[in-house]
Amino acid sequence: MFALDPRLQQDTLPIGDFPLCRLLLMNDAQYPWFILVPRCEEVSELFQLGAQEQRQLWEETTxxxxxxxxxxxxxxxxVATLGNMVSQLHMHVIVRRREDAAWPAPVWGRHPAVAYSAEQVAAIRAKLRLVLADDFRFVEGES
Known part of the structure; x- marks a missing residue:
């Protein structure tokens, strides 16, 4: 049974599910930083997924x-999968802008996280509702 790594659970906000992956929002308002986690048990490396799951992960990521x-x-x-701090396979998909807090350096460990407000999260969810595919399912009870 799929269980989200406690560190991912602590550092992110759930958005919803694609056919394979859970979509999370990193709770750092400095960057639109999303994480895809395949809903598979005990997978830490891409090559541990079957061929169809690898294709599905890539389709969802792109x-x-x-x-x-x-x-x-x-x-x-x-876009990256690292897993040095959290071994559970997860794909980072980060929007970078020239004016963001860490540009052009990596976002990891550059600045302390700035938590999203409830209003900011609602605005992101509203934007995503307009553009995500029909096979995406938002977390129940979330707007």
């Missing part, structure tokens, strides 16, 4: 990156 680039006006999209 769809999300393209959607976020257009929706949030990115200058560059950062």
């Amino acid at each position: 769809f999300l990156a393209e959607t976020l680039k257009d929706t949030f006006g990115a200058d560059k999209m950062n």
